[in-house]
Amino acid sequence: MSAATEAFDRWIRSDFVAMNTALEDLYFAEIDRAAVAGVGDDIKAELRDAGQAHVEALAREGNTGAGFESAFDVLGNVGLYLAAMRRHELTNPAREERSPFREASSLALQAGASIGMAPRFASAHLTTHNRAIGGIRKSFTSLHDEFLFIDENTRAMLAFQRAADALVSTQAMGVTNPVADVQLAAATSALHEVVLINGRLFATLDVDRFFYSVRPYYKPYRVGRTEYRGANAGDFSGINELDLVLGLCRANDPTYAQLLVDKMPFMRPADQMRVREAMQRPSLLDTLLDTIDDGGSAWANNAALFLAAADAFGDTARQHHDQLVERFIAQPSASLDAPHLGQVTASGPPLHVLMASLATLRDLRTAADRPGIASRHADMARLRARVG
Numbered sequence: 507m508s509a510a511t512e513a514f515d516r517w518i519r520s521d522f523v524a525m526n527t528a529l530e531d532l533y534f535a536e537i538d539r540a541a542v543a544g545v546g547d548d549i550k551a552e553l554r555d556a557g558q559a560h561v562e563a564l565a566r567e568g569n570t571g572a573g574f575e576s577a578f579d580v581l582g583n584v585g586l587y588l589a590a591m592r593r594h595e596l597t598n599p600a601r602e603e604r605s606p607f608r609e610a611s612s613l614a615l616q617a618g619a620s621i622g623m624a625p626r627f628a629s630a631h632l633t634t635h636n637r638a639i640g641g642i643r644k645s646f647t648s649l650h651d652e653f654l655f656i657d658e659n660t661r662a663m664l665a666f667q668r669a670a671d672a673l674v675s676t677q678a679m680g681v682t683n684p685v686a687d688v689q690l691a692a693a694t695s696a697l698h699e700v701v702l703i704n705g706r707l708f709a710t711l712d713v714d715r716f717f718y719s720v721r722p723y724y725k726p727y728r729v730g731r732t733e734y735r736g737a738n739a740g741d742f743s744g745i746n747e748l749d750l751v752l753g754l755c756r757a758n759d760p761t762y763a764q765l766l767v768d769k770m771p772f773m774r775p776a777d778q779m780r781v782r783e784a785m786q787r788p789s790l791l792d793t794l795l796d797t798i799d800d801g802g803s804a805w806a807n808n809a810a811l812f813l814a815a816a817d818a819f820g821d822t823a824r825q826h827h828d829q830l831v832e833r834f835i836a837q838p839s840a841s842l843d844a845p846h847l848g849q850v851t852a853s854g855p856p857l858h859v860l861m862a863s864l865a866t867l868r869d870l871r872t873a874a875d876r877p878g879i880a881s882r883h884a885d886m887a888r889l890r891a892r893v894g
């Protein structure tokens with residue numbers, strides 16, 4: 507790491523966190539917690555100028571670093587800075603045509619393009635690839651609820667990825683292979699772990715702290731002229747590998763394929779590659795249905811284990827939508843006035859549009875009996891009837 511890169515990273519892990527936390531405490535004490543204009547202006551200016559000085563030092567260096575890891579870290583740090591500028595309303599894509607943070611934009615564009623990712627911070631920066639130094643991992647604030655959110659998200663992502671790894675290896679050995687049973691069972695057990703993690707988040711995360719002090723850092727912002735959607739815990743390959751390997755979502759469904767295409771730049775390139783590979787393989791559901799008539803005892807055993815894994819996956823999707831999104835986004839949004847409501851979601855579309863697209867994903871993943879979407883309801887029912 508160069509001296510400028512290291513200094514920026516140190517600042518992101520220390521003063522940056524302290525100033526964001528101080529601002530959050532000020533906003534949270536206001537009667538209207540969603541109004542940030544005119545509150546803590548001196549801290550905002552200090553945060554903006556100190557970050558800008560680091561960015562200028564890096565830009566002068568003219569090098570985003572040696573290799574992927576270094577550019578990835580620079581992208582994360584400049585992205586956290588821009589996301590904080592957005593959160594504190596020092597930039598807002600709705601009122602600007604280009605980012606007022608020119609140097610930060612060009613640094614982000616250079617780092618992002620050099621490693622094949624969108625030029626903004628991705629969820630991997632705060633979760634699976636958030637390297638702790640001396641026990642300190644990156645965050646926006648030091649609020650208990652932010653750490654709860656990113657830690658539990660990370661645990662859930664890792665468990666999803668373990669389930670995906672197990673099922674991908676099942677594909678390689680063939681789902682009618684007798685030894686595929688251990689991998690199918692391993693996937694189910696990892697998905698049960700996600701259910702526990704989601705349950706913990708639902709029970710322990712503070713709704714107001716999450717909604718008013720954590721979630722606003724995940725809003726879209728502009729880099730240069732282009733507006734980029736916010737990060738979310740879904741920006742890793744495991745969840746989509748599970749969709750595709752199970753067969754509950756299909757790459758030839760135009761709505762789902764569009765989602766994958768849009769999502770790719772928010773993933774690390776290694777994850778992008780995994781999704782591309784998953785798009786090219788036949789799903790376990792299709793393979794089991796193709797062999798439904800000649801299934802012997804290994805077929806029947808593994809088909810039952812497959813159904814258990816698919817059901818556990820469906821449970822996680824139901825929880826995400828009906829519990830987490832409902833409790834932490836939809837319900838608190840109901841009390842916001844129209845201008846604030848327009849700024850709520852990470853992806854940008856109005857809340858009811860976002861809710862509808864998340865509901866479709868839930869219904870695909872639970873193979874719901876819902877006409878008009880590419881649900882595998884009938885195919886799952888056929889398999890269930892054969893397994894008995």
Ligand code: HEM
Pocket residue numbers: 658659662663666704707711716738739740741745826830831834835851852853854860864867
């Ligand atoms: C308090 C907890 C959570 C809330 C409120 C929440 C909310 C949301 C919202 C609102 C979106 C849509 C993104 C947007 O705003 O545009 C989203 C996407 C997503 N989230 Fe969460 N989330 C939570 C936790 C988790 C966890 C623990 C996971 C597990 C890894 C997860 C996985 C996903 C995935 C995969 C997506 C992308 C859409 C999809 O494929 O379903 N989320 N989340």
